[in-house]
Amino acid sequence: MGMGKEIRNAIARRAAKEIEPGMIVNLGIGIPTLVADFVEDSSVMFHAENGVLGTGPSPAEGEENPHLCNAGGFPITVVKGASYFDSATAFALIRKGLLDITILGALEVSEKGDLANWIVPGKRVPGMGGAIELAQKAKKVIILMNHTDKYGNPKIVKQCSLPLTSEKCVNMIITEMAVFTIEEKGLILREVFEPFTAEEVKNKTGAEFLMPEKVSTIS
Amino acid sequence: MNKVNAEKKNKVIEAVRAAEFINNEMTVMIGGFGGVGNPPSLIREMMESGVGELTLICNDAGFPHIGVGQLVTAKRIKKLIASHIGSNPNAGKQMTDGELEVIFSPQGTLAERIRAGGAGLGGILTDIGAENPIIEAGKKKIEIDGKEYLVEPALTAEVSLVFAKKADTLGNLVYDTSARNTNPLVAMAGDITIAEAEEIVEAGELDPEEIVTPGAFVDYIVQSEGVNWTWAWEKK
Numbered sequence: 042m043g044m045g046k047e048i049r050n051a052i053a054r055r056a057a058k059e060i061e062p063g064m065i066v067n068l069g070i071g072i073p074t075l076v077a078d079f080v081e082d083s084s085v086m087f088h089a090e091n092g093v094l095g096t097g098p099s100p101a102e103g104e105e106n107p108h109l110c111n112a113g114g115f116p117i118t119v120v121k122g123a124s125y126f127d128s129a130t131a132f133a134l135i136r137k138g139l140l141d142i143t144i145l146g147a148l149e150v151s152e153k154g155d156l157a158n159w160i161v162p163g164k165r166v167p168g169m170g171g172a173i174e175l176a177q178k179a180k181k182v183i184i185l186m187n188h189t190d191k192y193g194n195p196k197i198v199k200q201c202s203l204p205l206t207s208e209k210c211v212n213m214i215i216t217e218m219a220v221f222t223i224e225e226k227g228l229i230l231r232e233v234f235e236p237f238t239a240e241e242v243k244n245k246t247g248a249e250f251l252m253p254e255k256v257s258t259i260s
Numbered sequence: 261m262n263k264v265n266a267e268k269k270n271k272v273i274e275a276v277r278a279a280e281f282i283n284n285e286m287t288v289m290i291g292g293f294g295g296v297g298n299p300p301s302l303i304r305e306m307m308e309s310g311v312g313e314l315t316l317i318c319n320d321a322g323f324p325h326i327g328v329g330q331l332v333t334a335k336r337i338k339k340l341i342a343s344h345i346g347s348n349p350n351a352g353k354q355m356t357d358g359e360l361e362v363i364f365s366p367q368g369t370l371a372e373r374i375r376a377g378g379a380g381l382g383g384i385l386t387d388i389g390a391e392n393p394i395i396e397a398g399k400k401k402i403e404i405d406g407k408e409y410l411v412e413p414a415l416t417a418e419v420s421l422v423f424a425k426k427a428d429t430l431g432n433l434v435y436d437t438s439a440r441n442t443n444p445l446v447a448m449a450g451d452i453t454i455a456e457a458e459e460i461v462e463a464g465e466l467d468p469e470e471i472v473t474p475g476a477f478v479d480y481i482v483q484s485e486g487v488n489w490t491w492a493w494e495k496k
Binding site for chain 2: 089090091092093105106107108109110111112113114115116117119125126127128129131132133135136160166167168169170171173174177178204205206207208
């Protein structure tokens with residue numbers, strides 16, 4: 042994502058605060074994967090859509106089991122109480138609404154919470170994988186992404202121009218500049234990362250947002 | 261298909277013989293997810309047999325030199341039904357160039373369509389993508405209790421290939437950690453199912469309680485010789 046390690050970690054650390062004890066959480070690839078590093082509560086169970094509940098940290102070099110991987114194909118370990126199952130069961134868990142949180146990346150998010158993260162027509166058509174199930178069915182969808190694309194265009198927009206993964210599904214957006222929630226009344230700026238100001242966030246955001254009296258600063 | 265019971269008493273065959281069941285233009289389903297759980301020795305035999313013009317049903321297109329990705333890279337596949345091809349740029353290029361037809365299905369929907377095929381059902385009803393114009397296009401819809409569902413037809417194959425940790429000589433299968441993934445579903449959905457196992461034991465040696473796929477679904481068993489590729493995460 043062309044983002045420094047410190048910034049990626051800051052975003053992941055902020056996202057980790059949303060995870061409460063006992064939750065079942067699915068992490069997408071990229072920055073979302075880093076979130077696990079900032080969750081200390083051992084009652085949190087991470088879900089992988091290939092068929093694992095209770096994924097743990099990466100194994101030490103030389104201790105990988107090539108058959109034990111996350112959905113991205115990289116070696117993992119499992120925690121106490123983990124279980125293995127087939128991919129149909131992995132998605133049964135998602136569709137039934139048992140995922141408390143999914144944390145994903147995005148190409149665009151609209152002010153209504155529409156998510157586009159799977160197709161750039163004519164350029165990138167990799168297939169949706171499990172993104173539609175995750176976006177449509179997780180109780181809470183958190184998006185971690187760059188505030189703008191590589192040309193500096195806002196990725197938080199009034200209306201998505203790219204094909205949607207799922208509509209009105211995003212509950213929270215965390216970028217290197219700010220934290221937004223998306224609620225009944227619309228897009229709301231909740232926190233701003235230092236050294237940015239709310240004004241700068243406004244200039245880089247392609248949608249109107251509400252600003253409560255108190256917008257906290259994350260240092 | 262007429263299968264003679266006597267013939268099925270010993271299901272263990274050589275990998276090279278297994279490849280003889282797969283002919284040009286067949287529909288083949290292969291278990292695995294991101295290369296993990298793809299059957300390496302069966303894929304190697306397919307590469308060596310030269311079989312092509314296949315329709316492949318698989319979770320994804322693997323990586324260029326890993327698992328089913330090798331079949332895609334070697335242009336043996338003319339039609340791919342999968343949920344994701346992002347990890348194999350060759351698949352994307354062939355699709356753009358018009359050499360490979362790709363039909364995408366959401367991952368969980370694809371898994372259930374395979375499961376339905378193996379369970380003798382006609383398809384499934386799901387609300388996944390029901391409001392997504394790309395997913396719902398051209399699909400039949402059914403309303404149940406006021407809620408709209410898409411009809412997603414079942415998938416079956418002429419030959420299913422799976423990877424297991426252990427098989428007994430009757431074809432009962434046990435899988436290895438996350439290499440289970442789509443394998444138990446794919447194992448049920450083939451007219452002929454061939455299981456590649458890391459270890460083959462005598463019938464009775466597996467605890468009935470631990471068996472994931474009953475041997476009735478498995479026609480042939482092949483001894484695995486392990487992967488012949490380097491994983492994406494391995495240091496070269």
